[in-house]
Amino acid sequence: MTGSAAQHLPEALLRPVRGHHAFEACVEQLGTAIRLGVFPLGSALPAERELAARLHVSRATLREAMAALRQAGLVETTRGRGGGTVVTLKPRTPSARAALRVTAVKRQDWLDALEYRRVVEPGAAALAAQLELTDVRREQLERAHEEVAHAGRPAPHRQADSRFHLTIAAMSESPRLIEAVTSVQSTLHEMLLAIPVLDTNIAHSDRQHATVVRAILAGRPDRARKAMENHCDDTAALLRGLLG
Amino acid sequence: MTGSAAQHLPEALLRPVRGHHAFEACVEQLGTAIRLGVFPLGSALPAERELAARLHVSRATLREAMAALRQAGLVETTRGRGGGTVVTLKPRTPSARAALRVTAVKRQDWLDALEYRRVVEPGAAALAAQLELTDVRREQLERAHEEVAHAGRPAPHRQADSRFHLTIAAMSESPRLIEAVTSVQSTLHEMLLAIPVLDTNIAHSDRQHATVVRAILAGRPDRARKAMENHCDDTAALLRGLLG
DNA sequence: CACGAATGGTCTGAGTTCAGACCAATTTAC
DNA sequence: GTAAATTGGTCTGAACTCAGACCATTCGTG
Known part of the structure; x- marks a missing residue:
């Protein structure tokens, strides 16, 4: 019996082959x-x-x-x-009522999404900073960043924030990372609909965005990653707190 | 027109809804x-x-x-x-002949997998190091590590190496990260079948494994991540070199 | 030996998905 | 105004997938 040490792997590895229809x-x-x-x-x-x-x-x-x-x-x-x-859908405003229906499974999935995010988004930011960005791309990034700052509260801001993070992912030019960030932003969006966050944090968040953008445009991968890690950590701490 | 800046996003984001049958x-x-x-x-x-x-x-x-x-x-x-x-499948020995059939698309996918790996595997290692591992888990990790060192060359070693990396992913206890590492190891395995690597590198690789294991068992996330990053970087450099 | 339990093997009818052809509405080009 | 192009709307037959019941084989238990 050569591989009895692998006993625990199938348990963790076998996953649904595809979600649904x-x-x-x-x-x-x-x-x-x-x-x-x-x-x-x-x-x-x-x-x-x-x-x-x-x-x-x-x-x-x-x-x-x-x-x-x-x-x-x-x-x-x-x-x-x-x-x-x-x-035709107008961005929805978060409603606290939805938070009541959070099952244990969903809660677990949300917490996992936060861990995952803190790995993939900083990774995407670092990769973006490491590439030679074209002028078009640099402008797209700056534009996405500006839109976050100028968007109305709260729903349009939420969308602009998603677009900002997705734009950074797209800059990484890694299909796998783009998919990872998309999926994580989707879950994050779901969380934020159920757990409204106060406006107070938006200014802080925007400062962190600016730091990330500067690092990417300056071509500093480590700095970009660190900045994005801080951003993810702060958001995650807030959400974990509100999740209880 | 509120969102003309998002013009580039659908392009990058829309992906197949599921692979195949x-x-x-x-x-x-x-x-x-x-x-x-x-x-x-x-x-x-x-x-x-x-x-x-x-x-x-x-x-x-x-x-x-x-x-x-x-x-x-x-x-x-x-x-x-x-x-x-x-x-009943005996581990296959890499054959250089398969390398000839590498299409441009596949090559691109392989390079992407290397970038992705360098994000998710260090992330998983850091997460594993950050958790309180049970004694059972610690033993599983040490066991997986030993098996890599003692496995025969080259095919069994390749399998043991995969199991080692998958074990670390499982220790992170993050379903999303486990899936990411599984998928990336699968692609890596495919690459290594097509691009045989010399034995010389195995000793080096094993030393890096040991460093990662020590950092995880010592509960040092940053150190674990750094060690895994080095390991991924070295493997990637080698493979990129052989890919041309 | 007889029975129960666990396993793979087989069948059926309903629902889903597919590729592709064809129809209908509307705008643009001339 | 007419023709071409582009778009959504509809239909069909084949292939895939499903849930679940039932059969066949083998091993352990009493």
């Missing part, structure tokens, strides 16, 4: 993107055929998802050339 | 686990009903996957009580 996954991904502000209010989603191709899903399945989003009031659709599907 | 995903996950040594030669897989439940897949689908693994010679199955499915 294809159309549910589409609803979730598109809904999340809309709520995070990747597709802001009034903007158009890609055409069905393109979207289906992007998500590796048949058009029929994608359309089921679109119907769900339409029914939920997130988007509206018009036909013909120049038509398409447009975002 | 369920049974292909099962084949991949189980095949990977077997090749990585999570299920060593001669060990038994969990019973079909349990595996199906674990992978969130119907038994019918799981059985299709099992049939594929059986046909590929990775496992053998016997019936009746005390029967089950047993691993």
Whole structure:
């Protein structure tokens, strides 16, 4: 028996091979993107055929998802050339009531997301700082940062914050990291809807954003990572506190 | 137009909603686990009903996957009580010939995996070091480490190395990190099959493993992370060199 | 030996997903 | 104003996946 030491591994490793049905996954991904502000209010989603191709899903399945989003009031659709599907969802304001329904499993998942975030977001920031960014990219980053500072409170600010973090992830140019940050921001967004955070922290948070941006633009990976770690730590401490 | 700055995000963010069909995903996950040594030669897989439940897949689908693994010679199955499915695959020795078929896309994916690894594995090591490990866990870690040092060359050593890294990930107790490390080790394994590495590096690698283990057992997160970063950097440099 | 328990093997009917062709509405180009 | 292009809307038959019941084989227990 060569490998009895591996006894504990299958236990930890075997995980669901995929989450749920294809159309549910589409609803979730598109809904999340809309709520995070990747597709802001009034903007158009890609055409069905393109979207289906992007998500590796048949058009029929994608359309089921679109119907769900339409029914939920997130988007509206018009036909013909120049038509398409447009975002109609106004950013929601956090409500404390949702916090009551937090199960133990979800709580555990949220805490895990905070740990994970503190690994992947600083990693993405460091990677972004390490690359030679084009002028276009540098501008995108500065723009995303400005929008956070100038966004209204509280819902638009939340979306702008998500976009800021996702923009940094995109700068890393690592598909795996981009996916990791997207998934973690989605969970974070869910948490923040259930656990409203006070305005007081926003100024602090914005100062930390500025530090991260400076480090990335200056090409200082270690500094960028450290700055993002501080930011994640502070946010996490706040959320863990409110989670009890 | 509130969010024109987000123009670049959908481009980077929209990703396939799921990889492939369920049974292909099962084949991949189980095949990977077997090749990585999570299920060593001669060990038994969990019973079909349990595996199906674990992978969130119907038994019918799981059985299709099992049939594929059986046909590929990775496992053998016997019936009746005390029967089950047993691993028959001997660890493969790397062959240089496979390297010829590396497409540009795959090459890009491999390089991404190296970047990603350098983020998630040090993160997992730090998290593991930060937790209060039970005696059982400490022993599992030491055991996994010893096995790497004592494993035969080259294929069993490769498996033991995977198990070692996966063990550290499991110690982090973060489902997201465990999945990240599993996925990255799978890609790494694929790379190492195509790009054989010389024995010379193994001694160096083992010394780095020892440093990581010491830091984790001593409860020094920063030290553990740094040590794992060095290890990832050295492995990555080697592989990038051989990839050209 | 007989029975129970655990395992893989088989079957069925319903629901999901797919690829692709085709229809309908609308705007743009000429 | 007409034609082309682009978009969403609809339909079909095949393949995949599911849940669950039931069968066959083997081992341990009494």
